[in-house]
Amino acid sequence: MDQGSLLFSFGRAFLLIIFLSYMVCSIAESRAKPKVFNVMDYGAIANGKTDNSKAFLRAWREACEWEGKARVLIPQGTYMLYPVEFIGPCEGHMAFVIRGTLKAPSEAAQAGFYSAEKWINFRNVKGLGVGGGGTVDGQGAASWPLNDCGTNANCQTLPTTMRFDFVSNARIHHLKSIDSKSTHFTIFGCENLNITKVQISAPSDSPNTDGIKIGTSRHVGISRATIGTGDDCVSVLPGSSDIRISEVVCGPGHGISVGSLGKYVDEKDVRGVIVRNSSLRETSNGVRIKTWATDYASTASGFLFEDIVMDNVLNPITIDQNYCPHGACNQKASSHVQISNVVYKNIWGTSSSEVAVTLQCSESAPCNNIVLGNINLSYHGSGRAPSSHCSHVNGFSFGKQSPPSCL
Known part of the structure; x- marks a missing residue:
């Protein structure tokens, strides 16, 4: 092949490559849009x-x-x-x-x-x-x-x-x-x-x-x-993990809840729930963990409730292991949901009830490693100081505690 023919062949091949590249780019662009x-x-x-x-x-x-x-x-x-x-x-x-x-x-x-x-x-x-x-x-x-x-x-x-x-x-x-x-x-x-x-x-x-x-x-x-x-504004149910809730304004409603748990056999565990930088306004509950008093065992662990404002909330901080909304539960039963590693930190505002912190845990499976840090809740009522109530719970508190910690 002489030099002219060779250059012509190279030129055709180059143009073909340019054309194919253009077509591929056009197809890719059409797919991208x-x-x-x-x-x-x-x-x-x-x-x-x-x-x-x-x-x-x-x-x-x-x-x-x-x-x-x-x-x-x-x-x-x-x-x-x-x-x-x-x-x-x-x-x-x-x-x-x-x-x-x-x-x-x-x-x-x-x-x-x-x-x-x-x-x-x-x-x-x-x-x-x-x-x-x-x-x-x-x-x-x-x-x-x-x-x-x-x-x-x-x-x-x-x-x-x-x-x-x-x-x-x-x-x-x-x-x-x-x-x-x-x-x-x-x-x-x-x-x-x-x-x-x-x-x-x-x-x-x-x-x-x-x-x-x-x-x-x-x-x-x-x-x-x-x-x-x-x-509930947000409800985290069995089998959930790595749940992140932030910058939520809740109200009216029943608050931000984990549960209810323990109602059914073979429920999956709940772990890794973070609620932070949020506010609750005139809700019936603030941040709540609720379990039924049954023999069905599971675990709920790894919770952080941090930087939360309560505005006239009935029950700002609540663990309720005797959850019974219909009033027909076995009063002698005890929850077998094990709650552990729960931190409440930098929670402030007003409670519309005198008991601002209620940690009502299970006699069969007491709550473990519950932490209250820098809690500042006042009673939005007749000027009386708020109180807290704990049962069957192990943990500690640090920083300001209003109401006085029951841990």
Whole structure:
């Protein structure tokens, strides 16, 4: 081959390499940008009356099959939505962007809604974002009279507003949840999930409207949240570990709770719960650990409650190992949940009861290594000094102690 032909061949090869590189970069760039799946393109109608479940599911299914980043978009407007399940696994990272308002049926019994355990369910998804600044409205007021769980241990549970089952590497952010029929957000079997910048609200007398429930999950974070409900602002249930809660404003409600624990056989342990830099306002409890007095054994350990403000809270610091909300428990039974390594540090403010610190532990499994450090709680009442009460607890205190430590 002469020199000219050789140069021509090299030139063609070089151009081919340039072209192929351009194509590869173009494909990579197209995959890097999220593809938008607008629910309006799948038949959604934003009139607040039409059931949009099928349209939302069609958008989700196509997005889930997209091999790059996918974004299901709910534009501004009001969308009626019946119970729906968004199921993975998906080919790529999923984003569920709520700009508008999603409304549940107002009557719980409509279309079998009463028997549904959840309204909006994300299940078996790896890599998920749910946010967008929109609102999910459970329209729970018509359903709350059906809830008799305060007096009936075998009550019918109403639907959770949004439930995450077996979801990993997820972020829930910039959302407002109002008037849930039952719990607002439930986290179960999840890993590496963070909830941030959410607003959760329901009236103080709305039954069982917990803000966020976490069970059988690990590496879960909750931060910069405002929660006011008729039950626990945050509830950490059996099988949870490495739970981090910070910058939460709670109230009204029942406070931030670990438990209840020990109600069922073979419950998994709870460990590694940190609550810090938070405030509780006119709640029935502050930071609480609660267990049933049963023979079912498990452990709860490694807790830190730090830098927390109590504003007129009925029971600011509580361990209750005789939890019995329905009043029909065996008074001779004793909890077999072993609570240990719990630190309360830098907690101050006001208590609306005279007993500001109650550490009521189990005779069968006394609490071990409970620490009170720099507690400064005054009685928001007639000027009398607050008190503390301890039973079956081993530990110590340091720094300022108001009320005087019972350890």
